[in-house]
Amino acid sequence: MDEKYYAQKIEQKWQKRWAKNGTFETNVDETKEKFYCLEMLPYPSGRLHMGHVRNYSIGDALSWYKRLQGFNVLHPIGWDSFGQPAEQAAIKKGVNPREWTEDNIVQMREQLQRLGLSYDWSREIAAHRPEYYKFDQWFFLKMREMGLAYKKMTKVNWCPKDQTTLSNEQASGGVCWRCGHAVEKKDLAQWFFRITDYAEELLEGMEQLEDGWAERVLTMQKHWIGRSEGAFVEFKVQSSKFKVEDENSESIKVFTTRIDTIYGANSIVVAAEHPIIKANFDDFSDEVKTKIEEIRAELQKPKDYGEEIEKDGIDIGLKAINPFNNEELPVWIGNYVMMEYGSGAVMSVPAHDERDFEFAKKFDLPIRQVISEPHLVHEHQQMQALALEQAFTEKGVLVHSDFWNGKTSEDAKKEMTEFAEKQGFGEGAITYRLRDWGISRQRFWGAPIPIIYCDSCGEVPVPYDQLPVELPESAPFTGVGESPLARVPEFVNTVCPKCEKEDARRETDTMDTFVDSSWYYFRYTDPHNEILPFDPNAVNYWTPVDQYIGGVDHAVMHLLYTRFWTKAMRDMELVKFDEPVKKLLTQGMVVGESYYSDEHSTYFPEDSVNIKRDDRGKILSATLKEDDSPIKVAVEKMSKSKYNGVDPDDMVLIYGADAVRIFTLFAAPVENELVWQETGIDGAVRFLQRVYRYVNNWYSALKNTPKVEPDEFSPDARKLRQKTHQTIKRINENFETGQFNTPVAALMELLNSMNDFKVELNAANEGDLFAVNEAIKSLILMLTPYAPHICEELWEILTTSEEGILASNARLPIADEHWAKADELEIPVQVNGKLRSRVLASPEATNSELENLALADDKIKEHTNGKQIVKIIVVPSRLVNIVVK
């Protein structure tokens, strides 16, 4: 054993040995209980960042912990390797996206290996490889057969100059991010997955997840799905060319969640894209036409986040009849009504809806209160109009509503909906905010959608035996124009699988990368299957995922899509459960200190600034080295542009992977933000060095440790054993509740106790050796999830066996309650709830014994002398509280 702890030497040794022995490779084993530990797969950008390190350190600790408990652990990794950055690199630097991606994977894989993460590398997958995306296409075809994949026209952000589609981010501010040209909306035929079919189930399924998923994630998903209960009501329209589904009725259908307020409706407001506008456009006055164009133009512009638009609209001259009271209402167009939600038309009830109120105020439309607070019903029924200061949106009691007067909102909603249904002008309905999932991307670097267009046969799916539809080697990457694939004739031109005519064309759009990540963790269970996405037996054994770990930024999109995908797979009879992930852990961001100037909002690297701190670390002044100008300091998410990131590789090189990992897990609870402080890693290194030194000091003496537990232990040895077993107990409890920081603290405490146990090596008796040996082996096994390299090394030294911790079948120690219990307890004694003294008592002491001990204590006597003891509260082995007057 080396005198000193050389992290790099030990780490390289064990990384090699693990790889050689396939230590972390797993197979289906029905005799063992399985545990599937999954971390969100990385995008191969080329460099690992600290967020990755944190994510994987958590997963790795849990994997080790479960392995050491005897579970058969699946802990895989792969690459979310399709997507924008590769294509951007191709556009900007002219590199081939495939080569760029493969190079990045090689680099990042090495980085992961240098961290010593316990992945089963034989199961590595990458989304951009044909053997993987073949099954994206396979699933697409299945979805299409089930009616879950369909094509429809939708509006996309479109740059007319570059002739290309833009994401919302690329179109921010209403201009193209490349050329600055004004962005337009364009109709484009796009493929969708019918996730809305599962809206209700996605909502209901959350009940099963309540225990294992963070509440904030569930509420975000709930909000996203946005279920609301209400009713559609039809308002007959006079003098309109407009025709709806039922050609006999000419009416506008509105959606409302407050049918109880319908007597307060003063108008109907429709969206700019509503069919009635198009149908009657020619008949509108010029003024109306201009206004409509204006509103449409305004809506064309992509909106900036958080921007509130002033209400606008115009009376288009049509009249609609309120079916409840036959009142004739004007029809308006309004910029605040969205075509995508409900039916694209609302009844405007200003008295009871804030938006309608604002609209009515602006255009001076009548505001009529029809819901009243219960205690004001009588008054309101007497008065005709009431000057409302703001909309009254609460539920209440109906007034000015004819037959329905006096009913509560709740009752009225139910009964009025039934009435509408009976009369045939409405129906109860549930709408969702959730939209179908658009998966078409006009991009090269994604899985081609396996559809062929034939002039004779139309839209033809690629037959399963012709999958995968492979991406060509390359394409013209200009960043302008339509999908790059459209300009690769060898790809586009094909034979129709149905009629075998030669002038068929392939779909040139590729799939959203969220498709790849919706099912990748099923693929890990059987990653080399060439016929099916996975073998049902493998999936049945390994899935669902027991613990998923990742950033909260995926709370909605990825985690909702993958839940949808699982339900669809269930309906394909590929899996037997509804929810793919039992427990979800959302980790916090890794943040660092960044330096910036306010006016220019430019950031400076650390070596270009002078930071003066007081001796407690508080910043006194921060200036730029160059010209002494003052700068500002903030703690923000690590990023290259802010120069506040640290490179994991540098950290591993300087401090060692074990130290980096231990610090990452120790410094903060996993769901909190983690402030990166290099002095903190020093602490982790010191701890590991102390462990190493301790073993170095004892290991030869420990060769004489008795095999059988001796009968006699000195008081100090008993204390050490007590601490050992208490620590074991604590750490097991912590891991079960997903706490990763406190076990490290517990291990540090244990080591402190071990160091406090002062026995001369050559004077150590059997009991001492046994106690030390027990403490040290327990410490090592419990530290393994955090710092596996050093623990393997120390285990090898102590056991003089090279087989390694897992192969030796070592298990996490189990606490012995007998030893965990103290011989003597220090019981705090309070007088009137204030701590006044402590007494020593046996853990078995009865309540009255404790009372007597407390009352006999000198310090307590001082506080009770001459006072009347009202009562004494004894919490067994916890505390005594004496209440005096």
Place this chain on the structure above:
RNA sequence: GCCGGGGUGGCGAAAUUGGUAUACGCACUAGACUCAAAAUCUAGCGGGAGCAAUCCCAUGUCGGUUCGAUUCCGACCUCCGGCACCA
């Protein structure tokens, strides 16, 4: 605006879910070792009073429940995150 989660030393954070508030670590201070430094070890480290034993105050603020509140209840202040014309 709506929804959700937080506020504990100089800092990251603990606290058996109503029972010794500040474990563990960082930073800092003093001492030992050293020619010196680093490393290591020892001690101290919420605020205030006192030579001291000890006492008072302190978990965002103010109230309440309780023998006892960081924990439960009410009001407020404040920070962070999500959503945003969803009818």
